[in-house]
Amino acid sequence: MRSVLRSRLLLPLALMGALGCGEDEPEVLTVDLPVVARVGTEAFACGKTYTNVGTTGTTYEPMDFRVYIHGVRLVTRDGQEVPVTLTEDGTWQHSGVALLDFANNDGLCKQYTEGMNTSLRGTVPQGDYTGLRFTVGVPEELNHGDPTTLGAPMGDTSLHWNWQGGFVFARIEGRTRGIPQHVLHVGSTACAPPPEGQTQGTAGCANNNRPEFHLDGFDVTKNKVVMDLGTLFADSNLDANAPSTSPGCMSSPNDADCGPLFQRMGLAFGGQSADPAVQTFIRAE
Template identity: 40%
Template sequence: MSLVVMAAALFAAAPSVTPSADSLTPITIRMQAMVGNTPFQCGKEYPGIGTSGATITASDFRFYVHNVRLVTARGDTVRAAMAPQSPWQDREIALVDFENGAATCANGTPEMHPEFTVLAPAGDYQGVAFTVGVPFARNHSDMATQGPPLSLSRLFWSWNAGYKFLRVDMRATRPDSAATAWVIHLGSTGCTGAPGAKAPTSCTHGNRPEIALSGFNPTRDVIVADLGALLSRSDVRRNQPQTAMGCMAAPNDADCGGLFASLGLTHPNTTGADTPKFFRVERATATSSSR
C-alpha cells in the first residue's frame, strides 16, 4: 500500500480533536523544494525531466496551504490554526515560497518561506495533512483589499477564478531549438455566479489537492515538494495545440493529466494512481525518502 493511500486511511479513521486556545504552542512544518534528489535553486538547470528527458530551468515556485491537521502517535487528528506571521501567514492561509528573486526568478521576491507554522498542543505527532490552495470563501475577493499573503498580484489569476494555488514557471530546453516556456498554474476553473453576483457562487473544478502524509514528525522530518515527481508523466518539450502553455488547470488540457495525478486530483487525462507524488516525507538530515 502506498504512503498516500495509508495516510488517507489513517486520517479517515482518526478521531478529530479541537484543542483549547490556552494549550497551543507554535509547531513549524518544514518543507524543502527538490527536483528528484537535487535541491531546487533558481537558475539551475535540471536534466532528465519528464517523459522526454528535458532540461528545465525554473523561474517561480510557490503555493498556498490551509486546513492543516496533525495526527498524534495514538491516532487522534488535531486541527491546527495558522500562526499569523506577516507577510507569509494569516490565521487561515500560508504561502510557501521557494524562489529567491535571483537569477531566472527575478520577478519574484528576495525573501523565501520554505515552511509554515501552526498552533497546536505540544505532542508526539506522526502525521500531517493540509490542503493546497485558498479556501473558496476567500478565493474570489478583490485582491486590492486583501492583506498578505493574498496580496501578491503574480499569484492572482482573475476576479472570477481567484488565485493560483500553485505556480511553477519554467523553460524546457529542446535539443534542436531555443528554450520554450512551460508553466503550472493550478487554480479553480469553471467558476460562475448568479446574475448580478459580485463573486462566483460555484466552481465546477475546485482543484484544491488534499495532502495526507504519515510517518511525519515535525521535530525530525521535512516535507519534500519534488518538482521532478510532479513532472514525471509530462512532456515539457511539447504543448497541446490550442491550449495554454503547459497546464493552467483546464479540464480539456491533456498536459494537466500527469500533474493532477501527482497531486491526487481527478482529470480526464489522468496518468493513474502509480504516478509519483509531488509531496513526500524525508528526514531533515537525510536525502532518502521515508516511504
C-alpha cells in the same frame, strides 16, 4: 488588625494566580515545519539547470515556484485530526493561509518577489502526533475575494487570475529545451458567474482543484515536507505542448498536458478521480 487586612488583600491575588496557572489549561506546542523544494535528488534553486526531467529527459531552468497552503492539521496516533493555528506574521501567513515561496531573484526568477518562505509556523495542543495533512490552495471563502484588501500573502496579484476564477494555488514555471516558458498554474476552473444580485465572486466552481496531502509517519520534531518537481514532472513531456493549448498546464479540463500532472498531485482530471493516496509530488522525510 494589620495582619488581618494584609491576609484579605493577599488571598484574592493568590486565587487569581491559582486560576491563571490551573492544571486544566491545555499545554501548547509551537511547531515550525520545514518545507524544502527539490528536483529529483537535487535541491531546488533559481539559477540552476536541471537535467533528465520528464519523459524526454529535458533540461529545466526554474522561473517561479510558489504554493498556497491552508487547512494544516496534525494527526494523533489514534487518527484524530487537530488543526494547527498558523501564526499571523503579516507577510507569509494570514487567516489560516500560508504562502510557500522557493524562488528568489536569481537566474530566470526575476519576474516576481525576492523574498522566500520555506516553513509552516503555528501552534497546536500538546499531543502524540504521527501524521500531517494539509490542502494546497486558498479556501473557497477567501478564493474569490479582492486580493487588494485580503492582506499578505493574498495581496500578490501575480497569484490571482480574476474575481471569478480566484487565486493561482500553485505557480510553477521553468524553461525547457522545447518550451521557453513551461507553466503549471493550479487553480479552480469552470467557475460560474456571481450569484444573483452580486457583482463579484462566483456561484461555484465545477473544478475546485485543491489537492489534499496526507503524510503518514510525520514526526514534527524530526521530519520535513518535500515538494519534488522531479516526481511531479516524471510522466510529462515538458518539451512539447498539446495543440491549441497554453504552454504547459493552466488547469483547463480540456488540456491533455494537465492529465499526468494532476494525477501526480492526486487531483481529478477527465476520467480519473481525486485520490490523495496516489500523489507523488509531496512526501515526508
